[in-house]
Amino acid sequence: MPTIKDVAREAGVSIATVSYVLNNKRHFVSEETRRVVLEAIARVGYTPNITARNLKSARTRLIGYAWHQVPEGQVNSTLDYFIYSLARAVEGAGYHLLTFTHHNNNPVPVYDELIRTQRVDAFVLSGTLIDDARVPFLMQSGFPFIAFGRSNPDWAFPYVDIDGQAGVRQATDYLLQLGHERIGIISWRPESTTGRYRLAGYQQAMESMDMPMPPTLIYSGTDTEESGREAVQYWQGLPADERPTAIIALSDIVAIGAMNEAARHGLVVGRDLSVIGFDDSPLAQYMKPALTTLRQPIPEVCQTLVMTLETLLSKNLPETPPQILIPPQLIIRESCHPIPPSQR
Amino acid sequence: MPTIKDVAREAGVSIATVSYVLNNKRHFVSEETRRVVLEAIARVGYTPNITARNLKSARTRLIGYAWHQVPEGQVNSTLDYFIYSLARAVEGAGYHLLTFTHHNNNPVPVYDELIRTQRVDAFVLSGTLIDDARVPFLMQSGFPFIAFGRSNPDWAFPYVDIDGQAGVRQATDYLLQLGHERIGIISWRPESTTGRYRLAGYQQAMESMDMPMPPTLIYSGTDTEESGREAVQYWQGLPADERPTAIIALSDIVAIGAMNEAARHGLVVGRDLSVIGFDDSPLAQYMKPALTTLRQPIPEVCQTLVMTLETLLSKNLPETPPQILIPPQLIIRESCHPIPPSQR
DNA sequence: CTGTTAGCGCTTTCAC
């Protein structure tokens, strides 16, 4: 590989001059010299060595991103799509993604190592949990980072997140407009903040229409297909006039479980029962009927993430950490139908 | 961040000595000095700057990996799992993954750029196609790389691949043992080498049992859910005694399409029709009935990939490029049943 | 055994 020296020799100038034209400094280089250097660069086929540049500038142009540990045999298409979009977004800003893995029970050492060796310029976190050990660690390290997702509400760190509350509120409103009155929701364990926000959106919408919300409408589940099945099973065990006519699931996989179980009970989803998912995972459109769901605008999230990170990496960092919410988008497909007035 | 100089000053030795204990050279350092240096390192909290090391050693300890472009709304869980496993595997060898994206129609410039800037030490390719432009480019560049997947048979480049032929042969044998005689296969376009190898496994198994293979048994499709549906639709249009009693799909997504369509025709999969997929994607186990499929041993593939890459990066590179095939594993679930002798 | 020193390839004062 040719170095800057080769170019300088070829052009008959000093390496400093080559560097000047490379970084096209205001520190004028005469048009003539500039041309000569450019030609020499082309002739020897020179591209600056990025490691040398990094050493000099004390940066790496690398953003660290930890792989979520894939639970055996599970799928998390939102995060898969997220990391792809993130890669694109950081490239747009002149960075690359350095991906690494860690064990979920003890992620901090890996981050620490990457900081200490100065491997990356910043981190993007995803899958942030409540009491996520990474957040306080990174906050007190002073190392630049931003999260996709919230954590403890009282922690002042930069994040971009999907506004699950607004999303589920919109979904609930939609069902309400279709004439549904008993709308069930399959929530997550109360430890899940994401789940709590989304549930709050449901409650908000129901309350604003003065809809009764008996506890039987809220099924506390998890983010699994089974959980969706169990919820429907539970509701089917109720007297007919207490069963929800529409169901909101906090993820598509749960919604799919609910649809599967509903079919097993002889219910036609979209006619006897309306179902709304969350994520707009690739599976959603393959379902029969195709699943109405809340799409997470992942590319937009990543754009925002990277833009914000750039300000964090610049000299003039904001006084208070940016915390940005982006609303999901209701994608209406075939799994929800209006309730015939007769059934109300 | 403390540097080697800080440690040297703290320990009262030269930076060379610090470097020696860091790289614990045979070039002996006395036990005493060693201890002093180690203590100083601990006291100042020093970790070598990796960029400086990289510049000196002219390596980056980074492996480049291009994100497969995710077709809008599709899922490719095998590759998702692959990249996660790959990240783990390269970390085991002291590397990190640098992920980048490119447009499928013109990937070469991005690779070229990464080579020229000396951003990475090697590449791992996935999703290699026939006539894949990246392969000849990398071959003639002399830059280290290895592919997960084959390309043109006459190209002598290093790869690790799943032995689709052996896998489908095993699946076919299994169906044959269950008593099936008309076994249909949903193949891919002939341009797909992967598809060709898998189809060959089918033909091999059928031939070895002298089973007739009328062209109606081989449906030429693509790697989509729709393709699975279309295949079943096609076969249902045939006279009953020409319809396959078992179907092999070259991917789980196709198998799922076939199952869905079969259900639409009132067929009970696992009783009226046996189905085998390929990949063991996370969806496979959620299907009703759970899908019998060929699991790609991805972690093993990645181990092999990295081990091979290491020999490629070492001085003593092998004469002929390593080309390794790893057989998939038949995971028997519920989607295949024996044919009652009466039906034969 | 340990220290001096010369780079790795580049950017950037600081002279001229």
Add this chain to the structure above:
DNA sequence: GTGAAAGCGCTAACAG
């Protein structure tokens, strides 16, 4: 405008 030279943090001859 251009070049000499210092230096980013580290490794590794080469002396001693």
